[in-house]
Amino acid sequence: MAELKNLFDGLSLDYLAACDYAKTGQSLLAFVPAGTLVAAAKRLLADGWHLEDIGALDCVEGYVVSYHFAHYERPGRVTVRALAAHDKPELPSIAGVYGGAEWHEREVRDFHGVVFAGNPNFVPLLLDPDMAECFPLRKDEKTRMKAREILEAGEALFVRPSFTLMTPDAPAGGDAAAAKA
Amino acid sequence: MPTELIRILISLVAFAAAVGLIALVMVWVERKVCGHIQRRPGPYEVGPWGLLQPLADALKLMGKQLVMPDQADPFLYWLAPILVFVPVLLLYLPLPVGDGLYALDINLGVLLIIAFAGFTGLSMILGGWAQNNKYALLGAARTVSQSVAYEIPMLLSVLAVCFVSGSLNMAAVVKEQGTWPWNWNVMTQPLAFVIYIVSALGETNRAPFDLPEAESELTAGYHTEYSGMGFGMFFLAEYANMIVVASVATVLFLGGWQGPVLPGPLWFLLKVSLLVLLFVFFRWTYPRVRFDQLLNINWKWLMPLAVANLALTAFFVKVAQYAFVK
Amino acid sequence: MTRNADMEQVAGDFYAENFAKDASEGSLILNLGPQHPSTHGVLRVLVELDGEYVLRAEPVIGYLHRMHEKMAEVKTAAQYIPNMGRVDYGHAIAWNWAFVGAVERLAGIEVPPRAEYVRVITCELNRIASHLLWWGAYLLDLGAFTPIMYAFDDREKILDILQSPTGARLTFSYFRIGGVARDLDEDCVKAIREFIPWMRSRLPMYKEFVSDNIILRRRIEGVGVFEPDLCRRYGATGPVSRGSGLAYDVRRDEPYSVYPKLDFVVPTSDLMDARGRYDVRMEEMAQSLNIIESCLDQMPEGDTLVKGAPKPSWKVPKGETYFAVEGGRGKIGVHLVSDGGKNMYRVKLRSPSYSNLSLFAEASRGTLLADAVAILGSLDLIIPEIDR
Numbered sequence: 001m002a003e004l005k006n007l008f009d010g011l012s013l014d015y016l017a018a019c020d021y022a023k024t025g026q027s028l029l030a031f032v033p034a035g036t037l038v039a040a041a042k043r044l045l046a047d048g049w050h051l052e053d054i055g056a057l058d059c060v061e062g063y064v065v066s067y068h069f070a071h072y073e074r075p076g077r078v079t080v081r082a083l084a085a086h087d088k089p090e091l092p093s094i095a096g097v098y099g100g101a102e103w104h105e106r107e108v109r110d111f112h113g114v115v116f117a118g119n120p121n122f123v124p125l126l127l128d129p130d131m132a133e134c135f136p137l138r139k140d141e142k143t144r145m146k147a148r149e150i151l152e153a154g155e156a157l158f159v160r161p162s163f164t165l166m167t168p169d170a171p172a173g174g175d176a177a178a179a180k181a
Numbered sequence: 182m183p184t185e186l187i188r189i190l191i192s193l194v195a196f197a198a199a200v201g202l203i204a205l206v207m208v209w210v211e212r213k214v215c216g217h218i219q220r221r222p223g224p225y226e227v228g229p230w231g232l233l234q235p236l237a238d239a240l241k242l243m244g245k246q247l248v249m250p251d252q253a254d255p256f257l258y259w260l261a262p263i264l265v266f267v268p269v270l271l272l273y274l275p276l277p278v279g280d281g282l283y284a285l286d287i288n289l290g291v292l293l294i295i296a297f298a299g300f301t302g303l304s305m306i307l308g309g310w311a312q313n314n315k316y317a318l319l320g321a322a323r324t325v326s327q328s329v330a331y332e333i334p335m336l337l338s339v340l341a342v343c344f345v346s347g348s349l350n351m352a353a354v355v356k357e358q359g360t361w362p363w364n365w366n367v368m369t370q371p372l373a374f375v376i377y378i379v380s381a382l383g384e385t386n387r388a389p390f391d392l393p394e395a396e397s398e399l400t401a402g403y404h405t406e407y408s409g410m411g412f413g414m415f416f417l418a419e420y421a422n423m424i425v426v427a428s429v430a431t432v433l434f435l436g437g438w439q440g441p442v443l444p445g446p447l448w449f450l451l452k453v454s455l456l457v458l459l460f461v462f463f464r465w466t467y468p469r470v471r472f473d474q475l476l477n478i479n480w481k482w483l484m485p486l487a488v489a490n491l492a493l494t495a496f497f498v499k500v501a502q503y504a505f506v507k
Numbered sequence: 508m509t510r511n512a513d514m515e516q517v518a519g520d521f522y523a524e525n526f527a528k529d530a531s532e533g534s535l536i537l538n539l540g541p542q543h544p545s546t547h548g549v550l551r552v553l554v555e556l557d558g559e560y561v562l563r564a565e566p567v568i569g570y571l572h573r574m575h576e577k578m579a580e581v582k583t584a585a586q587y588i589p590n591m592g593r594v595d596y597g598h599a600i601a602w603n604w605a606f607v608g609a610v611e612r613l614a615g616i617e618v619p620p621r622a623e624y625v626r627v628i629t630c631e632l633n634r635i636a637s638h639l640l641w642w643g644a645y646l647l648d649l650g651a652f653t654p655i656m657y658a659f660d661d662r663e664k665i666l667d668i669l670q671s672p673t674g675a676r677l678t679f680s681y682f683r684i685g686g687v688a689r690d691l692d693e694d695c696v697k698a699i700r701e702f703i704p705w706m707r708s709r710l711p712m713y714k715e716f717v718s719d720n721i722i723l724r725r726r727i728e729g730v731g732v733f734e735p736d737l738c739r740r741y742g743a744t745g746p747v748s749r750g751s752g753l754a755y756d757v758r759r760d761e762p763y764s765v766y767p768k769l770d771f772v773v774p775t776s777d778l779m780d781a782r783g784r785y786d787v788r789m790e791e792m793a794q795s796l797n798i799i800e801s802c803l804d805q806m807p808e809g810d811t812l813v814k815g816a817p818k819p820s821w822k823v824p825k826g827e828t829y830f831a832v833e834g835g836r837g838k839i840g841v842h843l844v845s846d847g848g849k850n851m852y853r854v855k856l857r858s859p860s861y862s863n864l865s866l867f868a869e870a871s872r873g874t875l876l877a878d879a880v881a882i883l884g885s886l887d888l889i890i891p892e893i894d895r
Contacts, residue, residue: 023615026829055842058853068840099740099865111576123521136577145846150825150852152826
C-alpha cells in the first residue's frame with residue numbers, strides 16, 4: 001500500500017485517496033485533470049496494471065468517468081477518475097496507451113455522449129449509428145446527484161485546493177466552479 | 182454401333198437410378214452412423230429405422246422454391262448444379278461391377294474416369310462464381326487449388342497400379358488380381374492405396390478436407406446461395422462422387438468383383454460400402470485441416486511419395502520384365 | 508469482383524462503409540456474421556482479405572444489446588437479479604454472484620456459511636457447464652462435429668443437477684442478496700457426488716480422443732499467440748490471460764467467499780496460443796471438480812439465506828463499490844453506485860468477453876481466415892455478455 005500511493009508521484013493530480021478495499025473494492029482513488037489522463041495511463045501500464053473498464057456517471061457537476069485498473073500479479077484496484085463537463089463533455093483518449101480503451105470509450109460515448117479526443121475509431125459501438133444523438137444513461141436535472149454524495153471519497157492523501165468535487169462541505173454554488181476545474 | 186449406343190443409354194438410365202437410390206441409402210447410412218458415433222439414434226421417425234428419412238428430405242428439397250440471388254449470373258447459376266451431376270454419371274460407364282457387367286469396355290477406362298472427374302471441380306467453380314457471393318467465391322477458389330492439387334497424386338497412384346497391371350482397362354486390372362485379398366493390388370501397392378484414399382478425400386471434398394464448403398469459415402462455401410434442388414444436386418453429386426472414388430479404389434486396389442464364395446457384384450458392393458463407411462467415419466471423427474496444411478500435405482508429402490512410388494514401380498516392373506520374362 | 512463492385516454492394520451499412528474506407532487496393536471485404544456459424548450468435552466481424560489472409564479485422568458488436576445498465580436504473584436491487592442470469596447464458600451464476608456480491612459488499616451483509624458453500628458449488632458446476640459448451644462449440648468451429656454431442660451430454664447432467672435447487676437450466680437467477688434461493692437437498696448433493704467421478708472419467712477420454720488429435724493440434728498450436736503485453740493492454744482476463752502465462756484468477760487474487768479455504772490450482776500455460784487457452788480450460792474443469800468435492804466435504808449445516816434478508820423493495824444504501832468474481836470467461840466486475848433511493852443510481856457491468864474480444868482486431872492481423880476463426884473460438888465468446 002505504501003508503494004501504491006506513490007504510483008502517481010510527479011503527476012498533476014486533483015485528488016488522491018486510499019480506499020478500504022474490503023468495503024469499496026478499490027485500493028487507490030485518483031481524480032486527475034483531463035491533461036494528466038494519458039500520462040497517468042502510461043504510468044499505470046508501465047507498472048503492469050491492466051484496464052478493467054471505463055464507465056461514466058452522470059452527476060450534477062458533470063460526467064465522472066471512472067477508469068478501473070487491476071494488476072495481474074498484485075491485489076488491489078486503482079480507480080482513476082476524470083470529470084467531463086455537461087456542456088462540452090470531452091476527454092483525451094487513452095486508446096493509444098491501452099488498446100482496449102478504444103471500445104470502452106466508444107461505449108461511454110454511446111451511453112453518456114462523452115467525446116474522447118484521439119480515439120482511433122470513434123464510431124458508435126453498442127448502439128445503432130442512427131441513435132448517435134440519444135444517450136440513454138444521461139440523467140435529467142431532477143435525478144442527478146452530487147458526486148460527493150454517492151461516490152466514495154476514501155481517506156484523502158492529497159487534495160488540490162481548487163478541487164471541490166469530493167470535499168464534504170462544499171460551499172453553496174461551488175458546483176459550477178468545480179465543473180470547470 | 183447402335184447396340185453399343187443402346188447399351189450406353191440403358192446403363193446410363195440404370196446408373197442414374199442406382200446412384201439416386203444408393204445416394205439415398207448412403208444419406209441414411211451416414212446419418213445413422215454419425216448418430217451412433219455421437220451417442221444418439223439418428224433418424225428413426227420416418228419409416229422403419231428411419232429408412233425413409235432421406236426420401237422425405239429429398240421430397241422436401243424438390244418441393245422447395247428455387248431462389249436465385251439478385252445479381253447472380255442466371256445461366257451459369259443453373260448450369261452448375263446440372264453440370265456437377267451429369268459427368269458423375271458418365272464416370273460409372275467404364276466401371277466393371279461384375280465379370281462382364283459394365284457399360285463400356287474401353288481400353289482407356291481409367292483415363293476416362295480421371296478426365297471426367299475434373300468436371301466436378303469445374304462446375305463447383307462455375308457455381309461459386311455465378312452466385313455473386315463472397316463466401317461462394319472463396320469456396321470456389323479453394324476448390325480450384327484443392328482439385329488441381331489432389332488430382333496429381335491421385336493420378337500418379339493410379340498410374341502405379343496400371344504399370345503393375347499393364348493396362349488402363351478397368352476390367353483387365355480386376356482380372357489381373359486374384360480371388361483372395363493377398364492377390365489384390367493393395368498388397369503390392371500399399372503406398373499407392375493410401376495416397377489414393379487421401380487424395381480421394383481431397384478430390385471429393387470430404388472431411389477432413391471439406392474446405393470448399395468449410396461451414397465454420399465459409400458458411401456453406403461454393404453452394405452458399407443454392408436452395409432446394411440446386412443444393413440437392415450438389416449434395417447428390419458429393420455422394421455420387423464418393424461412390425465413384427470408392428469404386429475406383431475397389432477396382433484398382435481391392436480386386437474389384439473378385440472374392441470367394443459370394444457372387445461378384447455383391448463383393449463389389451461390399452468393398453465399396455466398406456470404403457464409403459470409412460469416409461463417413463473420417464468425417465464424424467476428425468476436425469478440419471487448415472487450407473495451407475491441406476496443400477502442404479499434398480505438395481510436400483503425397484506428391485513426392487507418389488512420384489517415388491511410381492518411379493520404383495516402373496523400375497521394378499521393367500526389371501521383372503527383363504529378369505523373368507526374357 | 509473488384510473492390511469497387513464490393514463497395515457498391517455494401518454501401519448503405521455504416522460499419523461496412525467505415526471499414527471499407529481504409530481498405531487497400533485489390534482486397535476483398537468479407538462480412539462474417541451477424542449470422543454466421545462460427546460467430547456463436549450475433550457477432551459480426553468485418554474482415555479485409557488478401558486471398559486467404561486477413562489484412563484487417565474489426566468486430567462489430569451490439570446486435571444483442573439490451574441495455575442492462577439502463578434497466579438497473581428502473582429496478583430495485585432484488586428485481587435486477589434475473590437480468591444477471593441473462594447477461595451471460597454460459598455462466599449465469601457467476602453474474603448472479605457478481606451483482607449480489609456488490610450489493611452485499613455495499614450494504615455490509617454477511618452471508619451464512621452454508622450459503623457460501625452452496626454458491627461455490629453451483630458456480631463451479633456452472634463453470635464446468637460453460638467450459639463444456641465452449642469446448643463443443645470450439646471443435647465445431649474447427650470442423651469436428653462430434654465432440655459437442657459428448658460435451659452436451661455432460662452438460663445436460665449438470666443442468667439436471669442445477670435444475671432442482673435453481674429452478675432453471677440456463678438463465679439462472681438463483682442467488683439472493685444475503686444467500687441463495689434454496690438449499691441443496693440430499694438428492695441434489697447425491698447427484699453432485701455421483702457426477703464428480705463421472706466427469707473425472709470423461710476428461711481423460713476427451714484428452715485421448717480429441718485434445719491429442721494431430722489435426723486439432725496442428726490447428727491450434729502456434730495459432731493466435733497473445734503476448735502478456737497484449738493481454739495487459741486489452742485487459743484480457745480468465746483463460747485468455749492464463750493461457751498467456753499470467754497466473755491471474757480473481758478467486759485467488761481478489762479472494763471472495765470461501766475460496767481461500769479451498770485447495771485449488773490456478774492452471775496456466777506458457778504456450779500463449781490457442782492451445783494454451785484450450786489446455787487451461789480443460790484443466791480448469793478438473794480443478795472445479797476438486798473445488799466442488801472439497802466444498803461438499805466442508806459444507807456446514809445451517810441457513811442458506813441470512814435472517815431478515817432484503818425484501819424486493821429493499822433499498823441499497825448510499826455509496827459505491829466494485830466487486831469482481833471469476834467467471835468462465837474471466838473477470839466479471841460490477842461497479843455499483845447507489846444514491847439510497849428505490850432504484851440503483853448506476854450499475855456498470857464489466858464483462859470479460861468484451862475485453863477479450865477487443866484484442867481480436869490486433870491479434871488476427873496477418874493470419875489465415877481459418878486461423879482467425881480458430882482465434883475467435885479460443886476467446887470463448889458469449890455474445891449477450893459482450894453486448895449486455
